[in-house]
Amino acid sequence: MSESAEQPQPSAAAPHFAPGDRVRTRAVDPDRHTRLPAYARGRTGRVLAVTGCWPLADDVAQRCAEPRVEPVYTVAFAARDLWGEGAHEVTLDLWQSYLEPTSSAGRAETADPSDPVEEAST
Amino acid sequence: MSGTHAGNPVAARVRRLEERLVESGHVTDEELDSILTRVLDGASPLNGARIVAHAWSDAGFRERLLADANRALPEVGLSMAGGLQEQRLKVVANTPERHNVLVCTLCSCYPVALLGPSPSWYKSEAYRSRVVREPRAVLAEFGLDVPAEREITVWDSSAESRYMVLPRRPEGTEELSEEQLAELVTREGLIGTAAV
Numbered sequence: 001m002s003e004s005a006e007q008p009q010p011s012a013a014a015p016h017f018a019p020g021d022r023v024r025t026r027a028v029d030p031d032r033h034t035r036l037p038a039y040a041r042g043r044t045g046r047v048l049a050v051t052g053c054w055p056l057a058d059d060v061a062q063r064c065a066e067p068r069v070e071p072v073y074t075v076a077f078a079a080r081d082l083w084g085e086g087a088h089e090v091t092l093d094l095w096q097s098y099l100e101p102t103s104s105a106g107r108a109e110t111a112d113p114s115d116p117v118e119e120a121s122t
Numbered sequence: 123m124s125g126t127h128a129g130n131p132v133a134a135r136v137r138r139l140e141e142r143l144v145e146s147g148h149v150t151d152e153e154l155d156s157i158l159t160r161v162l163d164g165a166s167p168l169n170g171a172r173i174v175a176h177a178w179s180d181a182g183f184r185e186r187l188l189a190d191a192n193r194a195l196p197e198v199g200l201s202m203a204g205g206l207q208e209q210r211l212k213v214v215a216n217t218p219e220r221h222n223v224l225v226c227t228l229c230s231c232y233p234v235a236l237l238g239p240s241p242s243w244y245k246s247e248a249y250r251s252r253v254v255r256e257p258r259a260v261l262a263e264f265g266l267d268v269p270a271e272r273e274i275t276v277w278d279s280s281a282e283s284r285y286m287v288l289p290r291r292p293e294g295t296e297e298l299s300e301e302q303l304a305e306l307v308t309r310e311g312l313i314g315t316a317a318v
């Protein structure tokens with residue numbers, strides 16, 4: 001192994017997103033450890049900050065010898081987009097592979113009539 | 123209820139786990155002790171209170187603290203490097219327009235070095251599941267009424283960063299020394315479930 005997985009590696013992966021970007025979390029439900037909380041899956045938020053690069057918790061939990069090292073973002077979500085109600089904001093720290101740009105999610109939104117939050121919040 | 127880490131069955135399980143790790147040669151008792159001592163030695167909310175009092179007294183430090191807490195902490199003789207690796211710290215400031223409150227919904231992540239061991243309610247399922255959904259109601263139960271016009275941000279520590287709240291300096295404290303200011307700051311104020 002040429003790299004240590006124990007220290008953050010700033011050059012490990014280039015950030016795909018920048019502060020201010022709209023991002024959508026993946027609507028996944030893995031049967032193993034992940035640090036993408038269920039309440040924030042398939043939701044749209046706004047990148048507040050890039051916090052550096054860290055070994056992906058999902059890989060670490062599976063004891064991968066060389067876990068993927070990815071940028072981690074602080075992402076802010078409106079309560080309304082998480083719960084369908086509320087005026088507050090919730091932030092989460094999310095690894096890059098949990099996120100996708102909203103440009104592709106934009107198509108998904110119109111093609112996905114089953115999103116209960118969008119339906120219920122108006 | 124499964125939301126507390128503090129019960130005796132858990133302590134017993136941790137002890138068994140420690141014994142197995144030592145037996146199998148992964149770690150020695152001495153190594154475990156030295157890690158625990160390093161992490162917990164001096165870990166206390168007094169550290170957080172001292173940071174807050176200095177930020178209230180020194181605008182330049184406040185600015186540096188909010189911009190990059192890890193770089194600012196050595197100015198008050200503290201660091202986030204006591205654990206196995208340095209943890210990123212983000213300090214979030216309360217303002218007249220915005221109140222901040224901390225949680226870890228997935229487990230119980232917490233800046234132990236600056237706040238000491240976390241209170242049991244912080245680890246409870248009730249707090250972790252409710253504060254992200256209805257923070258205003260939860261804070262009211264703590265005795266903190268956040269005015270409707272003040273926005274609330276809930277910081278869920280889901281990865282490697284740890285958070286600390288910088289409360290607002292109370293009115294009428296202009297004459298107090300930094301030491302006296304630090305005495306006003308509570309652990310709950312640093313989590314965001316109290317005003318100071």
